Amino acid sequence: MNSKFIVVEGLDGSGKTTVVYAIKRYLYKKYGIVKITTTRDPGGTAVADLLRTLIKYGGYADESVHDISELLMIYAARFQLVTNVIKPALSQGYWVIGDRYNLSSQAYQGGGRGVDELLLKILSKKIMDFLSPNLTLYLDISPEISVSRIKNRMFLDRIEKESLIFFRKVRSCYWELISDSTEKIIVIDASQSLYSVCRIVFKFLDWWLQDLLRV
Template sequence: MDNRFITIEGLDGAGKTTITHRISKYLKNQYGVTNILTTHEPGGTPVSDFLRVLIKYGGPMNEPINNISELLMIYAARLQLIENVIKPSLSKGYWVIGDRFDLSSQAYQGGGREIDILLLHALSDRITNTLSPDLTFYLDISPELSISRINHRQKLDRIEQEPLSFFDRVRSCYKKLASERKNIVTIDATQSLEEVSVSIYRHLDWWFLHP
């Protein structure tokens, strides 16, 4: 198979980062895919990493960040990543495995923040500019489990500190989008990491047989 763009989505604590690297290792070992790049959002370029700090922890003097401002920073970071990393890598034949992409904005800012869907779609269309993952794995866990898994972290960011109702909306939006789009595979991430990995490997095997 030629270059491919795979993304991993879900609530914090679902195991996205670990699964991103496991997929990369599986593709190398099982199918000999050597040109693989992993990315994460928000972040991935110097400008995107700077915006990541603002998005996650706020600006100087504890200035409140408006929901629309947050959304615009996320898309600015994404645009930098797309234009300076993802597209050039794909054009060179690399496989890109992304820890979050545009679906996160639909779920977190659209579902969680309840930002107008027309604005979200307009930004998405303009920024991603037809770039869409070939395959997305949505790691589904409950908000309660998500919170219990991340509570050990030394410092929770702005979004991680949102109330349970926020994450209920995020999850509902994820599940709705996953049910509507054929390129999204829902994985029960309440299973052990090994079980989650095996489920994903099986889907990847099927995908290779039915490109």
């Protein structure tokens, strides 16, 4: 089977990182797929990881990060990731499982920050160069659950410290983007136990992969 690009999306604390690694193990155990690369966005290359630190923890000497600067750093990091990691991995037959991708920018910067839609569209098109995921799994939780799951983290980053109102805007933007999208995006209720979430994800993957094998 040709390599595939799967992305896991959702609010902070929705279980993305856990699910990314569960998918990796499942694809190996059940389907014998060994060539799998996992990514996290923003980040994933030396330069993108430096940008990730700036995006998450802000500038130096108390200089605030403007919304447009945040957006440009996120896309600069993504360009490094797509060009240096994702595209080469896919062309070498690796499956790529991404912890966040472009939908996050549309939801967080577009929905949450209210950044200009046209600017987002232009950047998406240019930076991703039409590299869309084959499948996106959106783990849906309420902003209240999100806050309760991340509150025990040692440090909250700039974005995690945002208000519930911000996360409400992000979530409703995710919903709008999903309902308007022509891409394959599956919504999973991630307020259930992690065990149930993983079972649903695996069941869906089985169905999707059987379908791909039939073609």
